[in-house]
Amino acid sequence: MSHRQVHKRSGWIAFGVLGVLATAALVQAACSGGPALERAAGAARPIATAHAADREDDARDVAEAAMARLADGRKVFRFDTFGDEAFWGDTLKLHEAIEGEAHGGVGPGLSPKAALAAGLKVDVDALPGDVRQALAAGKVDLDDPGVTLALLKLNAVVGITGFPDGSGGLRSVGIQCALCHSRVDDSFAPGIGHRLDGWSNQDLNVGAIVSLAPNLDPVAKLLGVSVDTLRQVLATWGPGKFDAEVFLDGKALRPDGKSAATLIPPAFGLAGVNLHTWTGWGSVTHWNAFVANLEMHGQGTFFDPRLDDASKFPIAAANGFGHVRSDPDLVTSKLPALHLYQLAIDAPRPPKGSFDAAAAQRGGKLFAGAAKCATCHVPPIFTEPGWNLHTGQEIGIDDFQASRSPDGRYRTTPLRGLWTHGKRGYYHDGRFATLRDVVNHYDATFHLGLSDADKDDLEQYLQSL
Numbered sequence: 446m447s448h449r450q451v452h453k454r455s456g457w458i459a460f461g462v463l464g465v466l467a468t469a470a471l472v473q474a475a476c477s478g479g480p481a482l483e484r485a486a487g488a489a490r491p492i493a494t495a496h497a498a499d500r501e502d503d504a505r506d507v508a509e510a511a512m513a514r515l516a517d518g519r520k521v522f523r524f525d526t527f528g529d530e531a532f533w534g535d536t537l538k539l540h541e542a543i544e545g546e547a548h549g550g551v552g553p554g555l556s557p558k559a560a561l562a563a564g565l566k567v568d569v570d571a572l573p574g575d576v577r578q579a580l581a582a583g584k585v586d587l588d589d590p591g592v593t594l595a596l597l598k599l600n601a602v603v604g605i606t607g608f609p610d611g612s613g614g615l616r617s618v619g620i621q622c623a624l625c626h627s628r629v630d631d632s633f634a635p636g637i638g639h640r641l642d643g644w645s646n647q648d649l650n651v652g653a654i655v656s657l658a659p660n661l662d663p664v665a666k667l668l669g670v671s672v673d674t675l676r677q678v679l680a681t682w683g684p685g686k687f688d689a690e691v692f693l694d695g696k697a698l699r700p701d702g703k704s705a706a707t708l709i710p711p712a713f714g715l716a717g718v719n720l721h722t723w724t725g726w727g728s729v730t731h732w733n734a735f736v737a738n739l740e741m742h743g744q745g746t747f748f749d750p751r752l753d754d755a756s757k758f759p760i761a762a763a764n765g766f767g768h769v770r771s772d773p774d775l776v777t778s779k780l781p782a783l784h785l786y787q788l789a790i791d792a793p794r795p796p797k798g799s800f801d802a803a804a805a806q807r808g809g810k811l812f813a814g815a816a817k818c819a820t821c822h823v824p825p826i827f828t829e830p831g832w833n834l835h836t837g838q839e840i841g842i843d844d845f846q847a848s849r850s851p852d853g854r855y856r857t858t859p860l861r862g863l864w865t866h867g868k869r870g871y872y873h874d875g876r877f878a879t880l881r882d883v884v885n886h887y888d889a890t891f892h893l894g895l896s897d898a899d900k901d902d903l904e905q906y907l908q909s910l
């Protein structure tokens with residue numbers, strides 16, 4: 446081993462220690478908001494001195510650069526539209542429906558009440574004190590779309606950026622990752638609170654929001670259907686769901702006639718997990734590039750020749766979705782920071798008292814033993830280290846959704862933070878309403894012979910992750 450290699454390796458060992466501390470600092474930062482992340486960059490310094498004195502400067506450089514990049518990544522996750530306002534605003538005219546006729550748009554406009562009902566969230570930290578007071582005193586008219594415009598101007602609507610036209614209305618509107626993968630803690634009021642990055646928005650009715658757009662012709666044309674049919678399809682999704690694959694294969698319904706949409710998954714607890722999405726499309730950064738270009742319609746570069754398979758992905762193949770090049774590219778330069786940020790968002794711990802600790806401990810033994818869960822959900826990442834995919838048959842379900850992906854398989858879901866996202870059910874399409882239903886499914890599929898008490902314990906264990 447050359448001197449240079451040795452030098453590099455000790456640098457990495459130091460970073461391993463720092464990484465753990467940096468992540469802990471970040472979790473705190475994610476809870477407490479803004480400046481904590483910047484403070485954390487400074488806080489990493491003394492540890493570098495204590496643990497890696499000989500490589501102090503190198504380690505400090507790495508830690509400082511990583512913390513700066515994390516802060517950038519959070520900004521991208523929360524606020525970057527990747528230029529997708531050219532699609533949502535300029536083309537679909539979504540901003541006109543938000544404004545309403547009274548503010549230069551069309552229709553009644555989107556009142557704050559309607560926005561909250563569609564699952565949109567408001568970031569209380571973006572509201573000035575007087576606005577908070579007025580809200581708390583019930584002095585804000587939540588039926589007035591003008592208030593929605595004011596909230597957009599304050600950058601307070603999570604995941605949506607309004608571009609002002611200079612005369613009180615909007616010139617355009619764009620969307621961000623945070624739209625689907627953030628929630629607020631409802632500390633101020635339902636739907637209004639501090640941001641929770643990475644938590645799936647279980648209330649967000651993406652279909653209803655897209656349906657508001659006055660010009661859906663381009664989307665209907667892409668799918669080869671009428672605008673009426675498109676609106677019907679969007680209405681089948683419901684809260685907390687989205688169908689990323691329909692824009693590739695045009696399959697809006699499952700064989701049983703129900704919506705083909707999947708649940709919006711959390712974007713936390715993903716470090717150490719190899720393949721991502723319900724069906725294992727690729728790494729976090731593969732999917733980020735995919736979503737930013739193909740779903741959000743940002744302007745970037747995307748390469749995935751698997752989408753040239755016209756039998757599996759007729760729409761993607763016909764439209765060259767595996768070979769996207771935009772000039773300028775507003776996505777690619779942001780991928781490294783975005784990647785790092787997502788890997789750093791840990792799964793939140795369940796609140797104290799939300800589960801029975803003794804039962805959870807017994808459940809953990811079953812999970813690792815007689816119930817065979819840990820053969821696939823390997824703790825502490827709760828998916829297989831390695832190629833973490835299975836056929837539908839292996840887990841006792843149909844393979845419709847799996848067959849809409851390159852490998853034809855389902856990804857073993859990482860289970861930490863399960864307690865945050867049961868509202869729309871479990872498994873990719875929410876087919877199991879409760880964790881008990883999931884456990885019953887495995888009991889029947891794998892002939893586990895679990896007693897009711899075993900099932901209670903397993904359930905408590907799952908709630909404790």
Ligand code: HEC
Binds near residue numbers: 622651689707709736
């Ligand atoms: C319109 C809602 C929506 C938006 C916006 C969105 N996502 Fe997603 N995201 C989803 C859905 C739905 C899935 C599941 C897709 C599937 O399995 O087919 C998903 C999957 C993911 C996953 C995989 C999670 C896992 O468990 O492996 C990650 C990571 C992710 N998104 C990150 C992002 C990032 C970063 C952005 C912004 C660039 C983004 N998403 C924008 C809805 C959205």
Ligand code: HEC
Binds near residue numbers: 834857880903
């Ligand atoms: C053969 C591998 C395998 C085994 C064994 C297995 N799972 Fe799973 N598990 C999966 C896969 C794959 C999925 C994703 C299914 C889907 O999304 O449709 C999953 C999904 C889940 C989910 C849903 C997560 C979510 O976010 O919706 C839970 C909960 C779960 N498993 C718990 C268990 C428990 C408890 C056991 C043991 C009784 C178990 N699993 C055994 C592979 C496995």
